[in-house]
Amino acid sequence: MVVSVGVLYYCIGYTGYISTLSWDGASPQPIPIGTQNYTRLFEDPVFWKSIAHTGIFFVVTFAVQVGLGMFFAILLHSKVQLGVLYKVLIFIPVVLAPATMAPVFRQIYAPEGQLNQLIQAFGPRDFDYAWLADQNTALMVVMSVAIWQSTGVVFVLYYAAMSQIEPDVMEAARLDGAGNLRIIRSIIWPGVRGTTLAIAILTAIGSLKTFDWPFLVTQGGPAYGTEFLGTQIYRVSVALSQVGYGAALSIVLLVLALSVAIVLNIAGKDKEASRV
Amino acid sequence: MFQAKRRLIRSALVTTGFLAAGALALSGCSASAPSNDGGSATEGTIQWWSWTPDNDLAQREIAEFNKEFPNIKVTFKKVPNADYTGVLRPALASNDGPDVFTVAASGAVGPVNVFAPYAQDLTPAIAEKLGSDWKSQIAPTMADAFTVQGKLAGLPWAKQGAGKMWINKDLFDKYGLSAPTTLQEWVKVCETFRANGHGCFKEGVGGSGFDVDTLHSIANSVEPGVFTAAARGEKKWTDPAMVKAWEIFKQLSENGILDEGAVGVQQYPDVNNAFLTGKVPMVQMGYWYSQYATVNSLTAALSGAGVPAETPKITIVPVPFPDVAGKGNPSTVFSDPDAAQAVNTKSKSRSAATTFALWLGGSKAGQQVVANNVDSIPTLKGVEAAWDSVQLVNPEVQTPLLREFAKETAESTEPRQQSLAAVHIQAVIDANQALLTGQRSPSQVAEDVQSVADANPVSK
Numbered sequence: 001m002v003v004s005v006g007v008l009y010y011c012i013g014y015t016g017y018i019s020t021l022s023w024d025g026a027s028p029q030p031i032p033i034g035t036q037n038y039t040r041l042f043e044d045p046v047f048w049k050s051i052a053h054t055g056i057f058f059v060v061t062f063a064v065q066v067g068l069g070m071f072f073a074i075l076l077h078s079k080v081q082l083g084v085l086y087k088v089l090i091f092i093p094v095v096l097a098p099a100t101m102a103p104v105f106r107q108i109y110a111p112e113g114q115l116n117q118l119i120q121a122f123g124p125r126d127f128d129y130a131w132l133a134d135q136n137t138a139l140m141v142v143m144s145v146a147i148w149q150s151t152g153v154v155f156v157l158y159y160a161a162m163s164q165i166e167p168d169v170m171e172a173a174r175l176d177g178a179g180n181l182r183i184i185r186s187i188i189w190p191g192v193r194g195t196t197l198a199i200a201i202l203t204a205i206g207s208l209k210t211f212d213w214p215f216l217v218t219q220g221g222p223a224y225g226t227e228f229l230g231t232q233i234y235r236v237s238v239a240l241s242q243v244g245y246g247a248a249l250s251i252v253l254l255v256l257a258l259s260v261a262i263v264l265n266i267a268g269k270d271k272e273a274s275r276v
Numbered sequence: 277m278f279q280a281k282r283r284l285i286r287s288a289l290v291t292t293g294f295l296a297a298g299a300l301a302l303s304g305c306s307a308s309a310p311s312n313d314g315g316s317a318t319e320g321t322i323q324w325w326s327w328t329p330d331n332d333l334a335q336r337e338i339a340e341f342n343k344e345f346p347n348i349k350v351t352f353k354k355v356p357n358a359d360y361t362g363v364l365r366p367a368l369a370s371n372d373g374p375d376v377f378t379v380a381a382s383g384a385v386g387p388v389n390v391f392a393p394y395a396q397d398l399t400p401a402i403a404e405k406l407g408s409d410w411k412s413q414i415a416p417t418m419a420d421a422f423t424v425q426g427k428l429a430g431l432p433w434a435k436q437g438a439g440k441m442w443i444n445k446d447l448f449d450k451y452g453l454s455a456p457t458t459l460q461e462w463v464k465v466c467e468t469f470r471a472n473g474h475g476c477f478k479e480g481v482g483g484s485g486f487d488v489d490t491l492h493s494i495a496n497s498v499e500p501g502v503f504t505a506a507a508r509g510e511k512k513w514t515d516p517a518m519v520k521a522w523e524i525f526k527q528l529s530e531n532g533i534l535d536e537g538a539v540g541v542q543q544y545p546d547v548n549n550a551f552l553t554g555k556v557p558m559v560q561m562g563y564w565y566s567q568y569a570t571v572n573s574l575t576a577a578l579s580g581a582g583v584p585a586e587t588p589k590i591t592i593v594p595v596p597f598p599d600v601a602g603k604g605n606p607s608t609v610f611s612d613p614d615a616a617q618a619v620n621t622k623s624k625s626r627s628a629a630t631t632f633a634l635w636l637g638g639s640k641a642g643q644q645v646v647a648n649n650v651d652s653i654p655t656l657k658g659v660e661a662a663w664d665s666v667q668l669v670n671p672e673v674q675t676p677l678l679r680e681f682a683k684e685t686a687e688s689t690e691p692r693q694q695s696l697a698a699v700h701i702q703a704v705i706d707a708n709q710a711l712l713t714g715q716r717s718p719s720q721v722a723e724d725v726q727s728v729a730d731a732n733p734v735s736k
Contacts, residue, residue: 025365026390106546111536130537132482135713138540219483222539223709238362239384240698 012254018247025243037248047249050229057143057228058207062200064147069154069199070192074184077162087159094152101145102216106132109141109217132218135225142214142226149213150206154199161195162188197268204260208253229253314626319347322629325367326352326378327360327385328434328615332576333567333649340645341635348628350376357385358484368394373620375629379430381421381613383485384698388616392424395618399428401630405638415655415686421613421694430616433637434652437611437685438489438562438692439496440594445673447474447557447590455595459527462598466533475535475556477528480543485701487538487708488693489610490560493597495521496608504610507695509734513726514719522711522718524600529712539709549581554590560597562692563611563685566650568592569674571667573651591670594681609681611688614652650678653685660686695734703728 019037023030041047072090076083108114109131119127131137165188173183189196211230214220220231229249237246326334334352341350353374355363364386367373379388379395388395402410411419418432443455451472456462466476481487495503499517506513528534535556541547543561551559552568567573574589596607617633619626636642643654647661654660661682668674693701707721716724 024390026368026393028393103545110541110546128536130540132540133537133713134540218540219542221483221709222481223706223713223715225713234362239358240702241361241384241387241390242699 015247015250018244019251021244021247023244024241025237026241030244033244037245038252040245041248041252046224046227046232047229049224050227050232053139053226053228054207054210056139057146057210058204060143061147061150061207062203065151065154065203066196066199068147068151069158070188072151072155073158073162074188076159087155090155091152093149096149098149098212098216101149102213105141105145105217133222135222138218138222138226142217145213145217146210150203157195157199158192161192165191194268197264201261201264204264205257208257208260229256312624312626314630315624315628317627317631318345320625320628321349321351322375322623322625322632324350324352324376324378324617324632325355325360325364325374326615327355327357328378328564329649329651330354330567330573330576332572333651336649337636337642337645340641341632344635344641345631348632350632360386361390364391368620368622371622373622375620375623375625376633377618377620378433378615379422379618380615382694382696383701387698388422388429388618389424391618392427392429394620394622395427395429396621396626396630397427397429398431398619398630398633401634402428402431402638405634410638413657415613415653415657416689417694418613418616418655422616430618431633431637432613432616432655433633434615434646435611435655435685436562436564436614436652436692437609437681437688438560439493439597439607439609440560440562440681441477441597442551442559442561442565442592443595444551444554444557445591445593445670446588447554456598457596458598458602459524459531459600462533462600463531466531469557470532475550477533477558477560478535478541478547478550478556479538479560480541480547481538481705481708481712482540482542482546483705483709484543485705486543486547486560488696488701488704489562491521491525491704491708492610492692493560493607494524494600496610497521497597497599497601497603497605498524499603500605500608501690504690504695506729507691507693507700507734509729513729514722519718519722520601522707522721525708526711526718528600534712539712545581548577551592552577552590553581553583553587563594563653563681564651565592565594566678566681569668569678570650571669574669589669591673593674593677595677608690609684609688610690610692611653611685612692612694613655650682653682697732697734699732700725700729700734 020032020034021030022033022036072086076086080086111128111130115131116128129137131141170183170187173187178186209230210228211234214226214228215231215234218226220227220235229252233246233249233253236242236249324334329337331352331354334354338350338352342348361384364373364377368377368391373394377391378386379391380386381388406413414432415435418435419428422428422430422432441455447469448455451468453465453468456465462477469476479487479490492503495518498520502511502515502517502521505511506515506518511518529538535541547556547559550556552574568577569592571589578587578589579585599605599607617636619629619633623629636646637655640656640659643656643659644662646652647654647659648666650661650666661679663675663679668678696704703725707716707725710716710724711718711721
């Protein structure tokens with residue numbers, strides 16, 4: 001345990017050290033530059049774009065995943081035929097590798113892709129919108145793909161959490177005349193509060209670390225329209241050989257992830273306390 | 277009990293210390309001096325890592341090498357361009373990196389200036405093989421391009437050129453069209469293709485940087501040499517000729533020449549697959565694309581694109597870039613010392629690795645295979661592809677044009693991207709994307725690139 005923790009924190013410490021260097025990652029003589037990488041970071045418009053995209057990504061993916069995950073969980077807790085099959089279908093995207101699926105999504109959203117063909121079938125026949133070439137729609141594509149993949153996990157978490165709610169409580173509510181919406185609002189939603197908080201923390205940290213989908217589908221583009229901290233770190237560290245600057249971005253990412261986790265935890269506990 | 281606990285903690289701390297020291301040593305980022313004699317020069321097993329050439333071409337080169345050196349087993353590992361630098365860096369920092377690794381003269385993919393600390397000085401070896409006048413026996417600027425602080429860090433192996441368009445001759449013939457030579461002709465050709473359900477000029481401006489070549493060609497049409505002058509810091513990127521070049525680039529999009537959504541498209545695999553499967557008639561690629569004029573490489577590429585084996589093999593030919601500025605400036609080919617083979621100073625098979633690098637770049641036999649692969653131009657003077665033995669899809673049409681492109685690339689002295697550091701290339705890519713997405717005007721992107729150039733002055 002001590003060894004593992006030692007190595008883990010050594011890596012973080014070493015990244016912190018690299019962040020104070022001007023270094024291409026291979027040169028034997030890196031140049032110490034103090035906090036210059038950090039000051040540069042705050043003047044870097046791409047960094048702020050990455051932060052903004054992370055915020056949008058978190059809000060949208062969290063809201064949609066929670067909505068869909070809860071919807072599926074409630075649906076499958078009721079008496080539905082072929083329930084097991086639906087559970088499998090909802091969960092399958094979770095186990096598919098992004099590297100395998102990225103070309104599929106690039107094809108679906110291409111100007112001659114299946115999405116446009118679908119729109120052509122029901123609307124204008126010459127519709128050939130380049131979804132990945134527009135900054136706004138490209139970000140939507142990345143978010144939609146992430147939601148497609150992660151909703152299965154949220155569903156499983158909610159499904160398990162709902163299993164913990166006493167059926168008697170719901171039965172009593174029904175006898176008191178509560179409808180479905182009232183039961184969801186007053187019994188299920190408070191009952192899965194801890195799960196929602198956990199999902200929020202996981203989604204927030206996942207948003208900060210987002211890399212695979214934007215890198216594989218849009219390469220962070222167009223014009224940095226889908227750049228996230230992860231893709232920026234990779235680009236400056238690898239393509240531009242600015243390893244020191246990449247390390248500074250990594251440290252900022254770490255600080256943000258820890259801060260978000262702490263804030264969400266505290267917020268969750270405060271709310272819990274106020275309900276007692 | 278407390279003593280046992282203390283011992284446990286102490287031993288854990290000591291182990292952690294050792295691990296940390298080991299990690300420090302690993303990440304110490306300096307190439308340690310060779311701790312072995314380098315082994316035999318005629319036998320052994322070596323690992324060769326590179327982003328180029330394709331696997332089938334590399335295997336041909338290795339097979340030919342083994343005819344001369346049957347006791348040296350070479351294992352080729354092709355790493356995609358985008359990953360190469362990231363993969364190579366930790367590999368070389370460890371003691372288990374490749375024995376031979378390919379380096380580039382410039383850019384972001386394996387740049388020699390980044391990896392030179394891990395490379396053995398090959399000057400004595402090449403001087404012994406070719407004589408003291410070895411520099412005069414290889415293409416100009418090659419030796420200098422791979423010399424870092426007086427050390428020949430990689431043995432030049434291939435030269436690469438760009439500046440031409442590739443067209444699907446079969447599609448042009450089908451609609452009775454000729455390759456466009458002016459902007460107006462280009463617009464009309466594209467109208468015909470689009471009316472028949474094809475794309476026209478497809479370009480991946482999504483980040484891989486091939487659009488830098490297109491901008492270069494446009495700039496040469498406006499004013500020959502202006503792109504190179506800007507890249508070298510001899511002219512400003514805000515020069516009126518460069519602003520005009522960006523204006524024309526934008527016109528390609530507005531006039532229906534450039535296919536929709538270029539900034540959301542990657543040159544590989546999107547553009548490559550679309551062109552080779554006959555969906556679009558025109559792309560801008562360099563000499564490396566000649567390999568797809570051959571039956572074997574085109575078959576392999578189509579297989580990789582997942583199309584049925586019976587898909588017809590198209591006739592691809594290089595044509596001059598149109599005179600888009602209408603000033604009568606001819607299309608030019610620009611070239612770079614593309615790649616060289618470096619020998620890892622830590623390799624336990626340094627001698628065998630050196631034999632391989634020398635054979636590939638410094639022997640007529642090695643360079644002949646490189647030439648016959650028609651993927652890049654050999655660097656050793658006097659070696660050219662044996663075109664009669666290269667199996668092309670349509671030899672009658674393709675051979676003269678490919679031979680001409682090879683000659684132009686071999687003789688070209690205009691640098692392609694050699695004067696551009698990775699950060700400059702990124703700035704041009706950013707400019708092209710901002711321009712085509714309508715975020716910035718031609719004069720604004722010129723200022724953007726100039727501000728990056730000012731912050732990162734050209735070192736040479």
